[in-house]
Amino acid sequence: MSTPHDESDYHIGSMDISAHRRTYEGFITLSKYSTVGILLIMVLLAIFRTH
Numbered sequence: 001m002s003t004p005h006d007e008s009d010y011h012i013g014s015m016d017i018s019a020h021r022r023t024y025e026g027f028i029t030l031s032k033y034s035t036v037g038i039l040l041i042m043v044l045l046a047i048f049r050t051h
Helices: 018-047
Strands: none
Touching: none
């Protein structure tokens, strides 16, 4: 009985991962901008805090 993903069908390096790479790069970019934005908000809150 064979499975849908038989080992003989797999070839190392043959899978197209361009969509995965674009998604990862987008995630990293979003993470960078989010971190910078949060740090900016924290600095502004520290400067303009009220007593």
